Amino acid sequence: MRRRSLLRLYPQRWRQRYEDEIGALVDEEPLSVGLVVDLLSGAFDAHLHPELGAPSLAGSTGSGQIPLAPPSPSSPAASTLRLFLLLIALFVLGGLLYAYRSQTPALPSVSLAQVLSEIQDGRVRAVTIEGSRATVVLTDGRTEQTTIPEPDTVLARAVTDRNRATPPAQQIAFRYTATSPDFSVVGSIFLSVLPLLLLVALILLAASAFARSRGPQRYELLARLGDLKDRGVITDEEFQREKRRLLR
């Protein structure tokens, strides 16, 4: 009966109404990819349309149906699904952020001697010095990093010497960037705790959605049922049956 376990993916209300019937059909089907896809998309559809599978109190008289729970745009099933999708989206975002963070310092590090020889050979387009770190852009588009002594005496002189010997069009762009430790420290602390913050926010969101969906919903329904019984729309027997079903 493993095939029937796929029916557990359907929303509770839908199952109460249709599970026995659809289960009888599922038992007749050979287990196949087609069946799994069929039931998965059916369950997804049922979650997107929580108004389907509303309990019918009309019974065998077939005189019409009492809309017990009119579809509301924020029914618990729909909001749970939305939350689930949101959760996936946030996890994907978090993953991308993490990947981005771990990618950033991936500039290849080379020795200062290699950079100096590249400058001599005219293979360098630009040099940016930030504190004890120099970022070098080569003429073929690659970028690399090297560590220089602070204060720099070697690299700046190599660039100046090279530029003096070449026409302006081929000169190396050379600049100093002020280090901004404040931003980088604060920024990296923020980025490193961001996944944690996201996780906490998610847990809080999920908890509040769960509390809302579990809370007064079915008692409201019960109160409405009681009202219908008082007005004589449904019999006492029907009321008891629905009550048992609701409180199960």
Place this chain on the structure above:
Amino acid sequence: MGSQKLSSEAVLILVSLAEEPKHGYAMQHDIERISGRRLGPGSLYGAIARLEAANLIEALSDKGTRRPYRLTAAGSRTLSSELEAMRRLAAAGARRLAAR
């Protein structure tokens, strides 16, 4: 409710029930016989739930696994106008093909 667009599965179910009330299993076989299309349990009951919510079909009795469904009056009207629209479409298509 009758103005909403019917899915092809819904039309097949309505046509199947136009003959006589049927339960899900009988619908599945009847639909395969008349259209050559086999509806999986998920798509069949997805369409049944929609049709029932729109009051185009209704369950006859509470027979558990073999609950029969029948067309409601609104279901008959909806099917009838749907078939009329299909007839017009088929005729238009045939005329255009003949004029080529």
